[in-house]
Amino acid sequence: MSTKKPSSSSNITIRDVAQLAGVSPATVSKVLNGIPYVSPDTHARVQAAVEQLQFRPNSIARSLKMSRTSTLGLITNDLEGVFTMSMMRGVEEVAAEQGFSVFLCNSYGEPERERAHLQVLLDKQIDGVILMNGFRVHERGAPALSLGNMPVVYLFQYTRTSGIPSVIPDDFGGAVTGTQHLLDCGHQRIGVINGPPNYEATHIRLAGYRQTIEAAGLTFDPALVRAGKWYESFGYALTNDLLSQAEPPDSLFCMSDSLAVAAMSVVRERGLNIPRDISVVGFDNRAFAGHQTPPLTTVKLPLVEMGRLAGELLLQAIKAGKPADEIYRVPCELIQRASTRLMASPESGVN
């Protein structure tokens, strides 16, 4: 009894092609791999044979010989994280473009699982691996398993000590962009609804906000800032609180779209119009941002782009040697919708 299951891919090998074309297997291999010094004539005969037999080279055999698998690993700590999918899409996209497949692994944030997955991936001879955080930019140490000289890239997390290239969003720049936009709209008292203190983004975005308003000659006023958690249910109280003070803000920069949705709802309940009476800017550019009434202006987290960059860095490392082990900060673009209104510039405005 043969234990070999009938492979679904046809069982024709390079020898069959060689035989049909009347050449040696070595020659077939050469035309398959585009190695020069093959006469046009043989080249054509081989190609015809390949065609006729519908031959597909067995990439396992090739991998065994070459020690390359054209395969990447992608390990995430949270497969259901809010930001996971888009980054994954970016990674998958570049990988597919360059003929690579990607293994998907979920570590649930447990080092032991990360180790186990890395071990399997190492056994399967993948060419490189991306370690991705699904919901929070964070500094972390080395991979849970020593990877020898296999290329690694960190995504949505970073390290300063392990010599691993890292791709993260430019939260600071994003906050600057959002704040500047509100400033450009003519606002002077920009309120902030922020996330929890155990997220780096919370602090970095606030810093970006602060620097921008100060650069505009305004004074940073802690009374305009509230912080809680990222999701909607926290936005209601925070916004109500912020708007209840004597000198309420004239605009709101919410550091997540979920918070912005809550904020808009509170603003509406108070009988104010967005953007006439008050502008609202979000952060993230989640799918629902464009479906709000009015559609939410927001600072976009460049997730797909980040995934792509991580993939590109990894492939580059695989093909050409280690890329600079820097921290790559991808810019966050402002997505302008209807929850803010650009005022006429002073020069062109009505006097």
Next chain:
Amino acid sequence: MSTKKPSSSSNITIRDVAQLAGVSPATVSKVLNGIPYVSPDTHARVQAAVEQLQFRPNSIARSLKMSRTSTLGLITNDLEGVFTMSMMRGVEEVAAEQGFSVFLCNSYGEPERERAHLQVLLDKQIDGVILMNGFRVHERGAPALSLGNMPVVYLFQYTRTSGIPSVIPDDFGGAVTGTQHLLDCGHQRIGVINGPPNYEATHIRLAGYRQTIEAAGLTFDPALVRAGKWYESFGYALTNDLLSQAEPPDSLFCMSDSLAVAAMSVVRERGLNIPRDISVVGFDNRAFAGHQTPPLTTVKLPLVEMGRLAGELLLQAIKAGKPADEIYRVPCELIQRASTRLMASPESGVN
């Protein structure tokens, strides 16, 4: 010049182990694969050598020999679909449990890309593949490429003609559950906010609703039903319209959580209390459902479970031969939260 890049996994082979243990490679292979008839003594020596050398078998070589890769393919038409992640998690979970890795591929719904991915996966000798729809249960035809006898499972999509096992949610049963719950709460006029007609779920869920109220002796009233699209922005007008009629419904069954969120907001704006004045039930059990005020009672789409089942069916087919090519409908459970209130049963109630 060697083109062989220094493999990150150590280069020790089964021969090194054999040598150190003073046995033949074949013997090492036997203990590695748990084949009996190896003396306890040699077994121990081999294991010691494996340990000492930190030996890890090269799974590429093993795959070449055995024509099995312990690898699955997962192709989705929408990597960023709302339901994609959870199903993926289920698949990844069972795969990892059984020592399989999964290749992730995005076809963007284009047959040409599906074909290309399948081709690559076939070349890489995967053991089986799951074709998953990321956002909509739909009937579809055969895979874009003939897969020979490689096992396939459809997930969140199905076929009646291609002999492929399919896993989908029991939308009908879910609608029955949700409706029955509202009935149990004592409601008599259950309004429905539904999705667009080009989704099968729209019709199936409505049918489930209808059958349930009719089974309870009530008459199906089209005036209680509204339909638009799945997402929030459509929920406002639909709900307002529904509540504005002469005899408004006493409860709302929204066929998506997004619609339910909109409905709740409208209800609140009209000064009604949930659940005192009106109950609201959603569908899907999205992450945000539990964060609403009040937390939303909803019918859960069993996405992780479906992913797991699809994975299990596939692995079973790989290991033991094709499973019955049926359509597996996974039940939708009611997640009871605070937007509905179970009334005391008639018997035990105050007279």
Next chain:
DNA sequence: CTGAAAGCGCTAACAA
């Protein structure tokens, strides 16, 4: 320009 030969690391008869 082409082919013969060796071997990637492993498993599976078959013999001993």
Next chain:
DNA sequence: TTGTTAGCGCTTTCAG
């Protein structure tokens, strides 16, 4: 119980 042998399907010197 163990070892010898013969490949899996491919690539790559190296000789012709």
